[in-house]
Structure formats: C-alpha cells, structure tokens
Amino acid sequence: MIKCEKALSIVINSIKGLGSEGVDVSSSLHRILAQDIYAQCDVPPFNNSAMDGYALKSTDVKGASYRFPAILKVIDDVRAGYVSKKRLKKKQAMRVMTGAPIPSGTDSVVMVEFTQRLKTGEGEFVKVFKTTEDEENIRLKGEDVKKGQGVLTKGSLIRPQEMGMLASMGINRLEVAKKLRIGILVTGDELVKMGQRLSRGKIRNSNTYSLTGQVLAVGATPVNLGIARDNKAAVRQKIINGINKNIDLFLVSGGVSMGDYDLVKDVLAELGSEIKIWRVAIRPGKPLVFGYIKGIPVFGLPGNPVSSMVVFEEFVRPAILKMSGAGTLFRPVATAIFAQSFKKTKGLKYFVRVRIENKNNKFYAYLTGPQGSGILKSLVLADAIMVVPEEISELKKGQRVCIQLLTDRF
Numbered sequence: 545m546i547k548c549e550k551a552l553s554i555v556i557n558s559i560k561g562l563g564s565e566g567v568d569v570s571s572s573l574h575r576i577l578a579q580d581i582y583a584q585c586d587v588p589p590f591n592n593s594a595m596d597g598y599a600l601k602s603t604d605v606k607g608a609s610y611r612f613p614a615i616l617k618v619i620d621d622v623r624a625g626y627v628s629k630k631r632l633k634k635k636q637a638m639r640v641m642t643g644a645p646i647p648s649g650t651d652s653v654v655m656v657e658f659t660q661r662l663k664t665g666e667g668e669f670v671k672v673f674k675t676t677e678d679e680e681n682i683r684l685k686g687e688d689v690k691k692g693q694g695v696l697t698k699g700s701l702i703r704p705q706e707m708g709m710l711a712s713m714g715i716n717r718l719e720v721a722k723k724l725r726i727g728i729l730v731t732g733d734e735l736v737k738m739g740q741r742l743s744r745g746k747i748r749n750s751n752t753y754s755l756t757g758q759v760l761a762v763g764a765t766p767v768n769l770g771i772a773r774d775n776k777a778a779v780r781q782k783i784i785n786g787i788n789k790n791i792d793l794f795l796v797s798g799g800v801s802m803g804d805y806d807l808v809k810d811v812l813a814e815l816g817s818e819i820k821i822w823r824v825a826i827r828p829g830k831p832l833v834f835g836y837i838k839g840i841p842v843f844g845l846p847g848n849p850v851s852s853m854v855v856f857e858e859f860v861r862p863a864i865l866k867m868s869g870a871g872t873l874f875r876p877v878a879t880a881i882f883a884q885s886f887k888k889t890k891g892l893k894y895f896v897r898v899r900i901e902n903k904n905n906k907f908y909a910y911l912t913g914p915q916g917s918g919i920l921k922s923l924v925l926a927d928a929i930m931v932v933p934e935e936i937s938e939l940k941k942g943q944r945v946c947i948q949l950l951t952d953r954f
C-alpha cells in the first residue's frame with residue numbers, strides 16, 4: 545500500500561500537458577489560459593472623470609467654501625465619448641460627466657454635489673464650494689493596466705473578471721488549454737441503467753452521474769462509455785471501445801478491490817497497461833488503481849459512491865488540471881475547529897465530509913452524519929472535506945483541523 549502523498553506525486557509527475565486551442569473571449573469562461581497576456585495599450589486609454597461634476601484648475605478654487613464660493617464660467621459640456629475642443633482660461637470650468645475625457649488645461653474635478661449652477665445674462669457660471677487637490681476625481685490613463693505590463697499568466701483560470709479585462713485591452717482571441725475528453729466506464733452486474741426497473745438485488749448506477757458532474761465541473765468533457773458486466777470479456781471489450789473514442793483520460797469505476805469479481809486491474813494488465821499504483825493508504829478510496837493504457841492515463845476508482853467521488857476529488861481532479869496546464873491543482877484549504885470527536889485507524893489518511901458553521905467569527909467543522917463509503921448523503925451535506933493525517937488516531941472536540949473547501953468550480 546502506498547502513502548497518499550507518494551501516490552499523488554506519482555500521478556502528478558507522470559501526467560503531461562495536452563496542448564491548446566484558440567477561442568474568443570466570449571466563449572472562454574472557465575477555460576485555462578495557455579499564454580501570458582501583456583497589455584497592448586493603456587487602460588483606461590486617457591485621463592477621464594471619475595464623477596459627474598466640473599473640471600477646473602485647482603488654483604482657481606483655492607480657499608473656496610460654502611461661505612466664500614469660487615465662481616467660474618462654464619465654457620463647455622463634455623459627455624463620455626466626446627472630446628472638448630475648447631481650452632480653459634483662468635476662472636473657467638467645463639461640466640464633465642463620468643468617463644468624459646479630462647479637458648486640457650484642467651487638473652481636477654469637483655463633484656456636482658459641491659456646486660451650484662448660476663445662469664446669468666452673461667452666460668452660465670458655477671459656484672464651487674470646496675477646494676480641489678491635483679488629480680482629484682480623475683482616473684489616470686493606464687491606472688488599471690499600463691501598456692506592456694503582464695496582466696494574466698499562463699495557467700490561470702478564466703473567470704468573468706478575466707473576460708472583462710481581456711476585452712478592456714481589446715483582446716478577442718486567446719489560447720486556452722484544450723478541453724479534455726474523459727471516458728467514464730462503470731462496472732457491475734448489480735447496476736441498472738437510468739430509467740430501468742429495479743429487480744431484486746440490483747441497484748441504480750449513480751457513479752456515472754456523479755463522475756459526469758465532477759468532470760464537467762473541472763471544465764472537461766465526459767464521454768459516457770456505459771456499464772460493463774462483471775466478466776473479463778465484457779470489461780475488456782468496453783475498455784477497448786473506450787480507448788477508441790479519442791479520450792484523453794480514462795475512468796473505470798468499480799471492480800478494483802479484493803472481491804472475486806474485481807477484474808479491472810487484471811484486464812488492464814492483460815491489455816498491456818502499465819500499473820503504477822494499486823491501493824493507497826486512504827479512507828475512503830483505498831483500492832484506487834492508476835496506470836497508463838496505450839499512453840492514456842487510467843484510474844480505477846472504487847465503486848462505492850463516496851469512494852469514487854473522493855478519489856476523483858483528491859487524485860483525478862488534480863490530474864485533469866495538470867493536463868490542462870493549470871497553475872493551481874488543488875482546492876483552497878483553511879483551518880476550522882472540530883466540533884465533535886472522531887476516532888480513526890492509524891496509518892490511513894482520512895477524507896471526512898464536514899459542514900462548516902460560523903459562530904462568532906469562528907469556523908466550526910461538523911461531521912455530515914455517518915461516514916460510510918456508500919453514504920452519498922455525507923457528500924450532499926458537505927461544504928468541505930476534512931483531511932486527517934495518517935499518524936492521528938483520534939480527533940477531540942475543539943482541535944484545529946485542515947479542510948479543503950468544496951466550491952462548485954475550481
């Protein structure tokens with residue numbers, strides 16, 4: 545049996561990246577960037593007003609107050625999207641809207657709230673009730689990003705904010721990691737297809753669906769390879785079918801433990817696979833298999849619904865992210881205070897399903913109920929996975945624990 549950390553490093557070190565493709569910004573959400581992005585221009589491209597108000601020279605409103613307002617002549621009205629052709633002389637101002645280019649000859653903007661309009665026979669004036677500092681309420685050219693500056697790095701996840709940032713620099717095409725095709729094959733004589741009647745002794749196939757969700761959530765494409773029955777010929781045939789479906793990574797659920805009908809590892813070996821891992825010191829998920837078949841990474845996942853999901857979470861997800869060139873392979877981690885007591889077997893790393901409660905700004909972790917590897921509800925109720933190291937045999941109430949946060953995506 546291999547230790548968890550060692551098994552994970554065997555997986556991660558053997559996985560290679562898979563190349564990139566071009567996409568438009570509008571279809572880049574949740575893809576992984578395959579190039580560094582440098583700003584091709586300043587953003588914003590010119591100094592502009594951060595407020596609706598009056599652009600003026602700060603020297604013209606020095607000492608202005610409600611009792612002694614400065615009075616300036618308003619010589620133009622500048623809207624966002626237009627440039628004033630006029631130039632300011634002493635004791636003059638221009639009305640500006642948010643986003644309007646700052647007129648030349650002005651150095652600050654006073655908010656409209658600190659002014660009062662004055663219409664006279666000699667034209668329009670404004671009373672200004674406060675002084676301004678140099679550059680006050682002005683958004684400076686390049687204050688967001690400067691031309692030539694590195695803005696996004698290869699391996700980062702594209703979220704809505706990255707899409708907006710790319711658009712603000714005028715970048716429409718970008719290179720992202722290819723979407724991986726992940727084959728999902730489940731095994732078991734007991735499994736009944738969706739929509740079919742349950743006869744005695746049979747159960748529904750849930751792993752195809754939880755794995756499909758996990759694959760989609762990590763930005764890859766699931767390829768459903770169906771159910772193989774528990775005989776070597778059927779498992780062999782389904783695996784060969786799968787390999788021919790142009791998949792980048794193969795998941796086979798069930799049939800990897802010590803039972804008489806756990807055939808997957810043998811069939812993989814007979815088909816010439818290189819088995820790198822079998823059995824890892826974790827709970828749930830101990831019988832995990834990892835290897836390569838015809839150059840394609842293959843995971844044999846334990847059939848128990850929780851084991852299958854936890855092994856995906858801890859091993860398959862980082863492997864898919866590594867193949868996609870992602871800069872971050874793992875979930876965010878935090879610490880919490882364990883609110884219960886818990887006993888475990890020494891020598892195994894445990895992945896315990898917990899929910900997190902915030903009480904007086906302290907985060908407490910509670911078990912989501914019974915932790916059996918067939919109790920899928922333990923994951924349904926979970927916000928996080930509490931990782932309990934091998935050497936520990938007991939957790940006491942109030943102890944600090946490490947949790948992996950299960951955000952829906954990345």
Ligand code: AMP
Binds near residue numbers: 732752801
């Ligand atoms: P196995 O790993 O094949 O020994 O299966 C372990 C347990 O998980 C057994 O109780 C199986 O019935 C169950 N199981 C296996 N595959 C699935 C599946 N696709 N969906 C739901 N349960 C499964």
Ligand code: MG
Binds near residue numbers: 731774798805
């Ligand atoms: Mg089975």
